[in-house]
Structure formats: structure tokens, C-alpha cells
Amino acid sequence: MKRIAIYHLETLLWIARLGTFRAAAERLNTTQPAISARVREIEEQLGIAIFRREGRNMVLTARGRRLVQECEPLWAGFEKALLTASGFEGASGVVRIGSGEIAAASCLPGFVHAIEQDLPGVTLELELDLTARMFQQLLGGTIDLAFLAGPVASPGIRTTPIGSVGLVWAASARTAAAGGFANALPVWSIPDLSPLHGVTMETLEANRVTPRSIGTCNNVRTLIDIVTGGGGAAVLPEPMVRPLLEAGILAEVLPPPARKIRFEVAIRNTESDPLVLELFRRASELRIDGTPD
Incomplete structure (x- = not known):
């Protein structure tokens, strides 16, 4: 019988999942040369080529793909049996x-x-x-x-x-007291890859509000700081700004959006x-x- 260790199978499966020796090395907390050595050992023991290189990625050969397909459930079952037996107490x-x-x-x-x-x-x-x-x-x-x-x-x-999570249209208390959107406020939002941006645009249209400008920032806490500092208004997650609303630092300037995140x-x-x-x-x-x- 071929002498294949458990760590050989683990290495094989992670390369197949992540596509590169480097990614597998990072995942398994070892070095890329160590991963390469393990692959050579597997291929020498089995007498077959398991991977072939395509650009930067390592792609499974037909025989390598079959090996992974048959070994993956065995590996998962082995891990699950050990972890279940210990109630996951020894999980690492x-x-x-x-x-x-x-x-x-x-x-x-x-x-x-x-x-x-x-x-x-x-x-x-x-x-x-x-x-x-x-x-x-x-x-x-x-x-x-x-x-x-x-x-x-x-x-x-x-x-x-x-x-x-519910949302609120908020601005600083001073901005709200000065008239809020009656003064063509700038609006801030997460970029358009976020659902929060969609809610922002939908509710501006629904309330027939034309902002002075629409700025974007990919950090919600920074948006809160901008709005708190009087930089305009934004749709913000209610749980994240609840203390500021309760303290009177922020105030709502439009009805809360019906849509939640x-x-x-x-x-x-x-x-x-x-x-x-x-x-x-x-x-x-x-x-x-x-x-x-």
C-alpha cells in the first residue's frame, strides 16, 4: 500500500480549493517549498502527475481531479469523527x-x-x-x-x-435645526456596491429631494463622523447611531426608510x-x- 500521510491529503485538498501552492501554504501555516515537497512525495508514491501549471495557478490533472473527488469526503468524515468525539473541544x-x-x-x-x-x-x-x-x-x-x-x-x-437592521436619515442636530434638506444638503453614502447606497438613492427620489452633492465613503463609522460634524446627511444603521440620536447629537431629517438591510x-x-x-x-x-x- 502506498504510504500517504494525512497531511498529504490535507495539502492536496487545500491546493485544489485555493488554486496555488502559496495560498495553500498560508492556509496550512507552512512554507511554499514545504507544500511543493509534499506534492512531489504524493506524486512519487502514486506514480502519477496530480497538478499541471496554468499561468500562476496549479490545475488538477484528470487523475488528480478524481483523487480529490474521492478523498475529500473521506477527509471531511475523518475530521468530523474526531471533532464530534471530543465535542469540538480539541478543535484547532x-x-x-x-x-x-x-x-x-x-x-x-x-x-x-x-x-x-x-x-x-x-x-x-x-x-x-x-x-x-x-x-x-x-x-x-x-x-x-x-x-x-x-x-x-x-x-x-x-x-x-x-x-x-432599520435605517434612519440623520444629520447633526445643528444641521437639522437650520432646516435640514430645505437647504440643499450634501449627502454621503457607502459606494454603489452596498445595499445602503440603493436605499439612499431610492428614498431621495421618493421624498423628491435633490441634494447639493452625493459623496461616498466605504466606511460607515467615518460617514457617521462626517454627518455628526455637520458635513451633511446620510442613511445610517439605526443601531449604530441610536446613542447619538438619544443624546441629541444627531437628528432625523427625513422619514425612516421602509426598507431594512x-x-x-x-x-x-x-x-x-x-x-x-x-x-x-x-x-x-x-x-x-x-x-x-
Whole structure:
């Protein structure tokens, strides 16, 4: 029987998923030469070519593709059996999570704390980004789990709704007292890849408001700072500005948009890593602040 170690199979599966030796090395916390050596060992043991190079990517040969297809469920089953037997107490590894700012400001801190308490061997790598980019990163395998502004529909993605967030049209209290939109205010928004931008444009039209200008910024907290400083008005997530509204620092300058921003937790449809699936299960039980679906 060929002497193939468990780490050989793990290496093979991650190269197949991520497309490059370098990405697999980063994922497995090792070096690219070590990954190359493992591949050579597998190919020498089996006497076949598993990958061929196409540009920067490593593409599976026909025999390599069959090997991956047959080994992936075996690997997932092996991992799941070990983790289930220990109640996930001995779980270890790195899980990469993408999140938008709104989710990061509401349910994500509690989720991270619970994982650190229950699964101390698991390392989380968090990255904040816009939904459109996280969607592509998830499909590309560079993140494992994402908190997305939805609804998201894709045959490659599996999602579960985790609630929604109400929105408000806000400006500084001084700006509102001076007449608000009666004075052709500048408007600020997240760029057009975000659902927040769509709500902004829809409600401006519905209220027949023509702003002086529409500026964009890809950071919600910076938008809040701009508006608080008297820089104009913006559609903002109500939970993130609730303390400022209650303190009288911000004020509403148009009726609240009827449309809310829905949130979903997402993984790849083909995800088989038991640890990622367990975190997806836990994340699916979360609820975004204050407005359950």
C-alpha cells in the first residue's frame, strides 16, 4: 500500500480549493517549498502527475481531479469523527471570517467571544469589507465564512438569515435645526456596491429631494463622523447611531426608510470542513441587533 500521510491529503485538498501552492501554504501555516515537497512525495508514491501549471495557478490533472473527488469526503468524515468525539473541544485551526461593519458592530463581538471561550484552539482571522467583495472572496476560498448584507442568491453559496437592521436619515442636530434638506444638503453614502447606497438613492427620489452633492465613503463609522460634524446627511444603521440620536447629537431629517438591510451568514455550498460547518451552525443562531427576521 502506498504510504500517504494525512497531511498529504490535507495539502492536496487545500491546493485544489485555493488554486496555488502559496495560498495553500498560508492556509496550512507552512512554507511554499514545504507544500511543493509534499506534492512531489504524493506524486512519487502514486506514480502519477496530480497538478499541471496554468499561468500562476496549479490545475488538477484528470487523475488528480478524481483523487480529490474521492478523498475529500473521506477527509471531511475523518475530521468530523474526531471533532464530534471530543465535542469540538480539541478543535484547532484558522477560520477566516469576512464581515460588514454593521454586523461587526452588533452580533460579531459576541460571536467571537463565544468561539474564544468554547474553542480556544481555533484562531479567527477577521476582515471587514463590502458585501460584493466578500462574496467573491468566499467563492474564491480566501475566506471561509461571511456576514453579508442580503439577500444573497448564488448557486455557489449557502446562506441563513440572521435578522435585519432599520435605517434612519440623520444629520447633526445643528444641521437639522437650520432646516435640514430645505437647504440643499450634501449627502454621503457607502459606494454603489452596498445595499445602503440603493436605499439612499431610492428614498431621495421618493421624498423628491435633490441634494447639493452625493459623496461616498466605504466606511460607515467615518460617514457617521462626517454627518455628526455637520458635513451633511446620510442613511445610517439605526443601531449604530441610536446613542447619538438619544443624546441629541444627531437628528432625523427625513422619514425612516421602509426598507431594512437584511443580513445573512454564508459559506460555500461545497464547504466540507467540519470546523467551518460548526461555526456556520453557531453563526446561524445569531440575531442582528434589535430587529429579528
